Amino acid sequence: MSKRTDTIKSLFASPQSVPLSADNAVRGLPRVSSGSVRSLRDSFSDVEKENEELKERLAAGAAIVEVDPALIEPSPVSDRFRDEVDGSFEQLKQSIAHRGQEVPVLLRMHPDASGRYQSAYGHRRVRAARELGLKVKAIVRPLSDEELVVAQGLENAPREDLSFIERAVFAMNIEDAGHARTVVQDALSIDRAEASKLIAVARAVPSDIVGAIGKAAKIGRGRWQALADLMADSGALKRVEEAIAAPGFGERDSDARFLVAHSAATKPSVKSTSEPRVKPVVAASGEKIARAQLVDRDLKLTIDKKVAPDFGQFVLEKLPELYDLFRSKERQ
């Protein structure tokens, strides 16, 4: 079970539930006290005892309420770049219009405005309901600022299949809202190394560039870090700003927009990428002995199956001599 799944279950499980392992415990949320583990049998019989009384409560339908969407404000931490009215939002509205709202949203009472609510997650459904003139089905829970952000992250990140850059912006927004780095880690189910990398990218790439590129679902940490590093060069930054302002930029899909931006950021390279990446290595006799890839400083050899397997070891042992020969040729 992944960390994310553990913490989602923990968030929704009652305090009497079987606790997760200690390193999965989510701080600040209702949970069994640290280190104390109740036996499965005990909690099972607890459940049996509570069943009868809860049946009546459920018969009263107490869990889900209907709320006027005009009373609901979004989470104080945004987890999308901007509110988009796009095809998927229109589809959501139509689905709700035809089928009703099948999944309730999570709300808390607004901390400052009496009689109003804030949403932890599901705010697109809130907006859709408001535009359709419908009440929204909601679960209302007492949540602290941290609990709200963690719930938002735990629910939205898997459901929305957030990309690297969306998670990065969300992480930065959580920190800019005043939360500790550990809240970022909990909300996104990540370790401190990954939190550091996400926030660094979000801070290094200007938000107008991020917004213009968009979700970029297939672009991961490495390539965003490369783009972020390039932002330190003012010439590169200028070229990217020009590229995103060019006509036609917005018409490409998001991954392609990233590639355009990245390409604009890098100076044209003399290196030919049409050169075959994997080349055969042939002996003087014409026998194929290996396949080789040479990229920057990395040389990778795959010795042919017909060749004695310790040829690789042999090459390895010969490297010092080869290096001396190489150096002597350099000196000539």
Next chain:
Amino acid sequence: MSKRTDTIKSLFASPQSVPLSADNAVRGLPRVSSGSVRSLRDSFSDVEKENEELKERLAAGAAIVEVDPALIEPSPVSDRFRDEVDGSFEQLKQSIAHRGQEVPVLLRMHPDASGRYQSAYGHRRVRAARELGLKVKAIVRPLSDEELVVAQGLENAPREDLSFIERAVFAMNIEDAGHARTVVQDALSIDRAEASKLIAVARAVPSDIVGAIGKAAKIGRGRWQALADLMADSGALKRVEEAIAAPGFGERDSDARFLVAHSAATKPSVKSTSEPRVKPVVAASGEKIARAQLVDRDLKLTIDKKVAPDFGQFVLEKLPELYDLFRSKERQ
């Protein structure tokens, strides 16, 4: 937007919704006719027209019904190895007991048994509701056999975060239930190459071994294929059956159980794995020139930054001579 997300939205959107691109269309499900695309404006105004009449229907709460769980049978295609009563199922029951059922299940009328239902997804919640003596909240849709299986796959695979082997068994079960290979592809949002690999593994590894190992969340295609290949050897198969029957096997976590099974399948290797994977390469002068990894037939060199970058090219060019030297030493 991933294929999976597109097809989930398509499944739930009304036929009037904005259609997905043609290559995302899900066969056999309600959808806009092939190739005909309605303008966004047209469908938007259609929605406005329907809003008033739908408001009243929603006020009557028509979308979600409550059903006696005793009337509901599981999907004809199983997507879990076995019905497990484990900690997570107890947590689910407690969550429903305390909070109510927040996400409805999807049902169809049973094709053969009048007055009864089959579940496309959510059957764990059905079982939990039955054990708690509660009715279950459900959406009831007319679904063909294929539509049911596709809906089940599209909903359960992301929600349950199914591992490679769980997806493999589900794929095999779909095919064994008589469905075409393309239904497998649609249900799991995969291409025919991946479908072939999943089903091959599920057929090659005996189901008792798969069941004993379990979900194995971190074990992917490559390692399952390696284990599957080993199952052709009757000695290996026997050792694995012994390993899974041994005391203590069931107490490890699922990934560890896989490793034990895989280890039992392979003959003990003289190769030492404690040998450092990455070794420095040092010149006769003592200068560090590269880092090297030698695994089976693959040799990878990372030339040190202080060394002239074309040393890699130099080594590449010297390989034919090295091979001749190597062969001449073999002959002595």
Next chain:
DNA sequence: TGGGATTGTTGTCAGCTGACAACAATCGAA
């Protein structure tokens, strides 16, 4: 019967992310 199209199988690779290690920076207590 032959050939083209379709489907199934196998191999390979790129880029992804989880995970961890090592080092740097910061903080707080003694």
Next chain:
DNA sequence: TTCGATTGTTGTCAGCTGACAACAATCCCA
């Protein structure tokens, strides 16, 4: 002021899966 603990940063790697190519097998039609 120093030192240990904690937190942040950076690098690296293993194994994953999506994607595609190439070839094999099957099917169907002329």
